[in-house]
Amino acid sequence: MKTVTLDVNGKVFCLDVPDGELLIETLRDRLGLLGTKYSCLEGDCGVCTVLADGKNVLSCLMLTVEAEGRKIMTIEGLTQGSSLHPIQQAFIDEGAVQCGFCTPGMVLASKSLLDRCPLPTKEEIAHALDGNLCRCTGYVRIINAVLSAAQKMKKTS
Amino acid sequence: MPILKDFRYHAPVSVDEALALLRKCEKPVVLAGGTFVLNTLKKTAAYPTDVIGLRKIAPLHGIRDTARETAIGSMTTLAEIASSPVIREHFAVLAEAAARAATTPLRHMATIGGNVASRFFWVDLPVVLMALGAKAAWSGVKTKKTLTIEDFLALTGQEARGILTEIVLPKSGLTGVYFRHTQTIEVDVPIVAIAFAARRQADAVKDVRCIVNTTLSRPVRLAGTASYFETTDIKKWKAAEAAEALRGDLQQSKLDDYRLHCLCADLELLIGKFKQT
The missing domain is CATH 1.10.150.120 ([2Fe-2S]-binding domain)
Structure with missing residues (x-):
């Protein structure tokens, strides 16, 4: 297990995660951010896309421990208050x-x-x-x- | 149920620390951008005990430019290479190949080091790097050395255990062109690809490098084809003669007729592109 500090949608989370946990698993199963979808899990389909420091990357191909230090944005972080982006x-x-x-x-x-x-x-x-x-x-x-x-x-x- | 079985993850901050981990760990694997390694881990039976991530080793990131050469840190992403003003100015063919490889999110993650060190047959960059005369700076667990890309790709077993630190491109005034042949859409994995580089001098070319990616084996250097272009006036280049030389070079490769046919057509297209540069 590793303790990681994640910046997701402008909020900071301190989590204990297995070394082999993928970012998609952390986002969905620990943080409840269900806009990021499970699908091919091979980097082909793009439904697990998140932004890491503003660049679109695939959360099924990133370890959560490697997301530390990056600003992660999911679809839930895009909405500004009650109005859509x-x-x-x-x-x-x-x-x-x-x-x-x-x-x-x-x-x-x-x-x-x-x-x-x-x-x-x-x-x-x-x-x-x-x-x-x-x-x-x-x-x-x-x-x-x-x-x-x-x-x-x-x-x- | 977790997608990956667990392992110990390490984040060394120097190459020496990474090498020490490689020597110490029982079954380690090196992680660059993750696009190959993490996918492989989802399927492999030969599971590692330890994963050594290179992300925090600062000297492996970025592009260093001098008057004689350009060095690309092995953790530089394909997207960074594609958009680098230095690479676009001096090695436009590499920028183009990096921009066309895979898809946008994968280019944001995949690194030049991973692309070369994965030794997957179908990846885009090794043939282009070979055509440009690039060298691989290799820190093995036993020795440090600088290798041609061909020699680097040929490393096996214990010799292949180490960290690829950078790719060094000499500024030798070569003009390069590259074509990747996909069966349906552009983002597909290519079925064959060719890189061609040469120094243009009036109606002749010197120092020709013609490298083929058959996608079935390591890149193949076409010596006979290169010789044909070097010994023939540019105005007299004929597609049929070049194709004959290409078929001669690939005689021992046991390449199927379809791939050979594609390569001959692609070579003609590539030469047309080279003439226009």
Whole structure:
């Protein structure tokens, strides 16, 4: 066991975890952050995406002990008070959500992109979301949602 | 039920400390970005007793640039390589290969050290590094040495126990191009890939390196193909003749017809790209 100090969604947690525990297990099973999903567990599908220091990474491929010292953000940390983040709102407005299973990962990957590239092209969005699979929407509406969010966030800033 | 069986995790802060752990632990495994090792641990029967994470060893991170060479710390991620102004300026082909490998979240996690030291046949960077004449700085449990990428990939058993500390790229004025052939979408694992690098001099090329990733074995250096390009005027390069040289080089590799066909077509495409650079 190791004692780790984790910064998740701006809150600091001090936890005793087995050395081999994966970040996804800690987030879901210890902290109850269920927006991060279990799926392929091989790094292929992207539904376990979280942000580590602003970059989208896969929590099924990261040991919790290695997350110490990084600022982790899950989908639960994106909402600002009672209002949705502009990316979340754009996903709803553009109909980019169907079953919703991939959505937390898609939204976080989009946030990582827009933070470093505020006005991306469609190609840049597709490239940035290449690690997130969606079996429902066909990606068109997701890409439109990111374009729309980028425009709204530009106006706001 | 936990996804991984338990092990002892260590976070050394220096290469010497990591090497001491490698000597001391019963069945250790070295962890870089985690994208290969942690996936392997989910499936392997040969489970380690100890995992040695390199994340906290500061000298293994980042890119060091001098007038003669560029050294990339083994814990530098593929995303950092792809976006590095230094790498993009001096080794554009490496930046391109790093940008196309795997997917965005994996590029944020996977490291150049892990990509090379994993010795997986289908990874992207070793062929490009070989074409650019890169060297691997290797701290083995017994000795420290600098090896060509080919020699590094050939290490086995006790010899392969150690820490890859950095990849050193000489600034030799080579122009490189790379093509990875995937069957369906771009993010797939390639079925074959080729890297080509040479120094251009008017209508001729010197110092040609043509390296193939068959994805079935370690990268193969195509000496006959390189010789064809070196001894033939650029304007007289013919795809059919180059393909013949490539087939000759790969005669002993027992490569299937489909991969050979793809490689010949890819070489033609690559040469066209090289001419335009």
